[in-house]
Amino acid sequence: MRITVIGTGYVGLVSGVCFAELGNRVICVDKMEAKIDQLNRGEVPIYEPGLQPLISANREAGRLSFTTDLRASVEASELVIIAVGTPSLPNGQANLSYIEQAAAEIGQAMNGYKIIVTKSTVPVGTNERIRDMIRQHTEEVFDIASVPEFLREGTAVSDTLNPDRVVIGTDSARAAECLVELHSRLTDHLIVTDIRSAEMIKYASNAFLATKISFINEIANICEKVGADVTKVAYGMGFDKRIGSSFLKAGIGYGGSCFPKDTQALIQIAGQMDYDFKLLKSVVDVNREQRYNVIRKLEGLLGNLAGTTIGIWGLAFKPETDDVRDAPAFEIIAELHKRGAQVQAYDPVAADNFRKEYGSDGIVYCSTAREAAWQADALCILTEWKEFQELEPLEVEGWLKSPYLIDGRNIYEEEQLSGTNIVYYSVGRPGMNSGLKEPAPLLSL
Template identity: 70%
Template structure:
């Protein structure tokens, strides 16, 4: 394997994990970020994000001299064969991707270039963005270079595994030199490498995320129907998943998707379509379904408790998914805001994401707790919003003794009918209406 010199611009989830994994493969990697505090933390061996296994890999590669962190973009670019752009492209208020950070990074790269570079964009960007980056760099540099789109498909919480064992690698470029260099860089990971044009590579990322978001909203709609007709969505999803044309992934009903990718990318693709006068009706419905799905928690609480004013609601789980401290667009935000509007008090707990969440949502009616038990003690109902393993290991009999009233809204379907047996819970899950006697009696008999 050829040992390459890489500069990774941006140390968020994508940039940091990508850089660390490439260094673990034997490459010489410099990770760059303008946030001096973050770089200092990384230089000290601390990790600014929660990602299982990442801290250990950072130590391994830094000790081996293959990985370093700096705020000096120019020095990193000058020393690199390949420059990987992994800066954020957050949503603007209208749903479009904010390209200001990646454009500024491109200007800085252009000013630092001292010879031929392959500039590979891992940031998720609208179709045509790499062509704009190429034009911008040409305006600010006389050196030759090649642009490529190499979208990432990692999942937070399993980012290292996804990076080291990818389903596929997509490389979009018009340059044969870039194609060969990037293929060699990624071949240790997989031989499933798709070589394509830049615009198709950009679209593959959006299309993939939009399709997965569609599967989630679809199974949540099926779950809502299951609750009304007395079917079990987990069995329905299992039966669907055996069909090879459908597959079993992303058919887990719940309270909707969140995080840094699906909400942002679906909205951005709707805007991309709008700019070419195409009304993406299907994806607009996917977004609408997802927004409404999280409020099923509120509707079920009101079914049990009536007026929520003066009640105390325990919330377990603030991160948008387990094994991450990422709270971007987590369903818990809107659910908790809705509870506050209705006059409820909230006791919230998350194993790792509480500090991040609290920095974005503070209110006199919210108490952030240090344990699951503390959050549940004396509450009128418990809502499980993230499927942390910690929650699944707590016996329901113990939870029942902590709560003031045995009311449980399971937004992630983590408890089974066997676990509920012998408890007094009034229990609502998602798409499984027959899990407790009090709920089962509400299901109407249907005749046709």
């Protein structure tokens, strides 16, 4: 097929490249000339394992190109995919201005039948608005469809080429047949439904996963009080097929471009329908509060944080990505700065993006993990990069001024810490907390 993808962020770029890999002729469009120039030089503007080789191979094969010319791209294509950003507005609603702009420009470029597919995460009813906006600019026949993405940053290429399922929402049999054919090489799990249900599937999926994360973090907090180990609890829970083992890893909460934005948007969608989504509001509150456990544990070890130096390992919201959107590191570092601490921070790939968003006030950006830990009063692990997991705690102890380690991602096991003098605090594993002064209290039965 001849496909145009509008937007070259994580979703648009990965989707476009993977459709080209399947043999389609794909044009990726973006208004940012600098980004298109970068892609045309063979450079990738995002960190995503496995993406660079696919871009190079498909450009050389003539199946993939990049341009700022939206009109020419739409005119040359039979399928147009909208994959622009829908960031949160201050009130939590999704900002649809990029969607509306894309729809208007598509309408102005229509020159025959096309299928307009929305991959961006949008509130229920948005695709109908897109249809109305396009109709304002053209009399050509077209169909619309919602095909939400479910890729994960860090594994986006694999997730796109090997999806759990593909959801196709459309009221057109013609569009459905075309989209089923396009995606049938990826999976047998093709779900064809109405447009509004497809839009809701994306929000419901992300909201449920966010709920699992907040739930296991609440369980972790209880484990710390009663002397249970959350990793063993999660392991036991995961064997129940009704629950599953994914997204039961305790830590300092979720971040990134999807879960925070989509949970807030779904709360707003419910509110606009006069429904108070109490459960999801609690999920958001728990996630926000979980990040500050790091601060509380630091104060338990050091007391007043004013004048201290705190090492930070990890600025990205998760490993294998340079994405820092809504990363826990923002609130944690800001709170440390507010309390008078100096921060030494290191991330293998996300430091530049973090500096652009946060700045340099009260923070020293380091080029190695050793430099960030060097002579620090305590070290906090905020992202579970493999690089950190492979470092020997005994060596790390020698870098620190005081052997205090707050592991916000539970990357170390007990045997790795044996033989060290590290005072260790993790999440929901009180038996490993070497700084624990008293055993867990007996429960009243």
